[in-house]
Amino acid sequence: MCGIVGYNFNNAALLDEMLQTIHYRGPDDKGVYANDSISLGHVRLSILDLSSHGHQPMEFENLVLIYNGEIYNFKEIRKELEKYGYSFISNSDSEVLLKAFHKWGKECVEKLRGMFAFALYDKAHQKITLCRDRVGVKPLYYYFDGKDFVFASELRALRKYKKFPIDKVALAQFFAYGYITHDRSIFEGVKKLLPAHFLEFDLKNKKLTLQNYWKYEDYFKIAAKSEEEIIDELEEVLTEGIKYRMVSDVDVGVFLSGGVDSSLVSAILQKHYGNIHTFTIGFKEQKYNEALYAKKVANHIQSNHTEYILGINEAKEILLEKFHEIYDEPFGDSSGIPTFLVSRIAKENGVKVVLSADGGDELFCGYERYWWSYHLGKKLQKIPAHKIFAKALHACKPCLSKIPIKNIEHKLEFLQELFQADSWAQIYDAILKNYREDMRCLGLVPPSNISKDAFAFGEQIHPMQGMMLWDFYNYLPNDILVKVDRATMINSIEGREPLLDNKIIEYSATISFDLKYRNGQSKYILKKVLERYLPKELIYRKKMGFGIPMFEWFRSDLAALFERYFYEDEIIDMEYPRALLQSFKEGRYVNVNKLWFVLVYKMWKERYY
Structure with a gap:
């Protein structure tokens, strides 16, 4: 496994700085390629062909490759290429990928079984092609401002190029789901290359095009x-x-x-x-x-x-x-x-x-939330004019919040959003979220529903299949x-x-x-x-999941972390999180994930921003 970086200009010092930030991804070797119009860098974790023959960037005729991943069926592809007259000096999958692209172009990905994120520079046509594997096992981020095109395996490397403002839409996604989804990143203008996509950048015309090459x-x-x-x-x-x-x-x-x-x-x-x-x-x-x-x-x-x-x-x-x-x-x-x-x-x-x-839950219907959401949705559909209940809940919320029920405020927010739902996608989205309308108390706008097309496709089979596709993407x-x-x-x-x-x-x-x-x-x-x-x-036992006893821990030693980090913030309004924290300290039940997400954000911001 490895790390890659690159951009459409020549700056040796920047390349070295970017590679240094991700050196742990490839502590066994480092390599660079540069000319007036392109700079490429690679750090290598040697897994296949531990010799220097696997060194990158790797060149063949007009092509230069930097690559992070593993092609597991590379030996079969190599045999096929040998029939076309290609010879090999290494036993690495990198050389096979490079020559497969030389032979078949972008169509070579149809033959690949593996995980990968690669960049390939075509000297003859002055183009850079980025590609990410079908599911997104390997990461790849990029930034383009109309002039500079910069990419890297991780965000920390891109920050060496410049300091980016925080993307408030991405931040809202984080507070809703606990992660940033689709093609956004926490930094404004920096995007993920989506899984199963090519990105082609024309170095002469400075034009960027995206292409989806596979769909589940x-x-x-x-x-x-x-x-x-x-x-x-x-x-x-x-x-x-x-x-x-x-x-x-x-x-x-x-x-x-x-x-x-x-x-x-x-x-x-x-x-x-x-x-x-x-x-x-x-x-x-x-x-x-x-x-x-x-x-x-x-x-x-x-x-x-x-x-x-x-x-x-x-x-x-x-x-x-x-x-x-x-x-x-x-x-x-x-x-x-x-x-x-x-x-x-x-x-x-x-x-x-x-x-x-990983992946078995999304492919074979493993998460409890699938059938829980489905049964809840079926009950909701039996309630006539259920949107009226949402309005009633909103009006009565100040009084209802005083009822001594565990996590009552979060449950009322959930019920209000659930009763407003018009579709299975909205029902599932309501179940997934942590911060909902109360996100406005942070000064952020709740994110809109994502992956509607995939959900709609799956829903034709079964509503739970729609949920599985939502999670898959x-x-x-x-x-x-x-x-x-x-x-x-x-x-x-x-x-x-x-x-x-x-x-x-x-x-x-x-x-x-x-x-x-x-x-x-x-x-x-x-x-x-x-x-x-x-x-x-x-085999047949209750699914547990891979979590930590967060609530129990935060009730004791870790509670002090909240006090340490819940200070004023120029991006989000901290009044609401501090009120939640006060309720938590008083022994009232609150959604601890809401406190955890604020803590995670504040700790990240202190380190990176």
Whole structure:
């Protein structure tokens, strides 16, 4: 895994500064390429072909490549290229990608199975082509002001180019969802290259064009097959995708939570390779602790298992000293703390590549909020003229807020927005948000609903499929994959996502919805595959998720952090958060996520702005 930077002018000092900010993404090597019209930089974490032959930037005829990622099927593509007369001096996937682009142009991405973000400079046509993988496993940001075009793997590198103002729309997204979604970043004018997109920049005319090259929705063609046939085929495509992630010249481990997805990945790998190393983080607070289940799975498959219990003092240390070094824009997912720690433990155990089983929830209907939202929405639809209730709630809110019910104000805000909903998309959006209309108390405008087209497509199949597509295009790339990429990279190890192999994703679209969720059972078909590897008592249990005991911790030692950071702010109005904090200190129930998001924002701002 690596880091890349570049821009359309020559400035050697800036290039070095930008690379230095992301050196941990590639501590094994550094390289640059520059002329009067282009500067490209690369830092390398050596995973395939550990020799100097894998050095980047890599040149071939008129093309120069810098690349972050792994192409797992590079050997097959290499054999195909050799038939066309191409020869190779390395055993790296980088050289295969470079020559595949030389042969097929942008169409080469149709052949790639992997995770990638790359920039390719065409000297003959004076163009830069950026590309990001289908799901967005690998990050890539860019900025263009009509003159300067600058890009990098992480925002911290772009800040060496100049200081950007905060994007208030992006900040509102963060306070609503806990992450910044779609193509925005926290900095005004700086954008993410969306997953499954090309960006082409013409160096002569200074014109930028974007192109989408893949869509999940295109594969929703339900196959007429028996359940047993689908189980067989799904196991086959899962096994192939998971085995591809073992392509490496260094040791590989697996993050094991004991849930369905990580247990399946671990079990398949253990069957085919044996002696795999699994890693788990647990908590002393038992209702958050999945380590017990992970240990049972590890014992059953006989993996080499490492368990670590995270306590409040270590979590506090990570939050204060590491969290905002890891995440260079506001990031509200508190599970980033244990994800960082389990990555560090893997590194300490000599592992340079780890597999993280993300994506199963979005592909196979795993989150509890899907069926909870669906049943709530069905009840809402039975209420005639439900928008009248929203107006009544708004009028009565001052009185109702005094009722001694846990988190009453947040629940009233939720009900008010829910009763105003006209569609499944609005219902789901209301359920996802933390700050809603009360965001106006911060001086921000609540963000509009996102990914309506994808939701509408999925809703034709089932409302829960719409929710799954919403998460596939929003929550997955902007929260889950950001978390894993940054937490692994800061430890200079590579995180791989086997369940997000494009063939697995595309096959999941051919499975009817009633095989994903059946009779109250989530991930029905995935669990049927897992039954071939684990006893049922290790499979059929309540889903826990990978969170931390935030409320319990903030009631004690971490509460002082709020006091430390809840000072005046020139971007948001702090009166409302301080009122929430006062209620919290008085022992009243409040939505602790609202306090957490403000804390995260303030800590980030102190470090980066």
